[in-house]
Amino acid sequence: MLPAEYASAVDLILPLGLAAVAYAISRVQQGILIAAGRSGRVSTVEVVGMFAAVFFYFALIPAFGASGAAYGSICGYLVTALVGAWYVRRLYK
Numbered sequence: 001m002l003p004a005e006y007a008s009a010v011d012l013i014l015p016l017g018l019a020a021v022a023y024a025i026s027r028v029q030q031g032i033l034i035a036a037g038r039s040g041r042v043s044t045v046e047v048v049g050m051f052a053a054v055f056f057y058f059a060l061i062p063a064f065g066a067s068g069a070a071y072g073s074i075c076g077y078l079v080t081a082l083v084g085a086w087y088v089r090r091l092y093k
Contacts, residue, residue: 008066015070022077029084032091041087049080 002010026049030042053076060068 012066012070015067015074019070019073019077022074022081026077026081026084029081029088032088033084036091038087038091045080045084045087048083049076052076052079 026045030045033039033041033045053072056072056075057069060072062068064071
């Protein structure tokens, strides 16, 4: 399906696709927080997600290379989405 020069990237499609889903969820959550006047929470969510991603990149990239970066992205975006979900839930409790 893909040209031969892209063969090494095929294994990265699924994890990067999952990371994109988690990223999209976090964008919606952050829009909700901004609309509710909680823009400071958006900064908190982003900083926590950034630190999580950096942690996972340092943990996974040396051992797994590009796959480690892809899975580190999933982890970072999932942390961002989970923290965002926690803040959004607190809005409606």
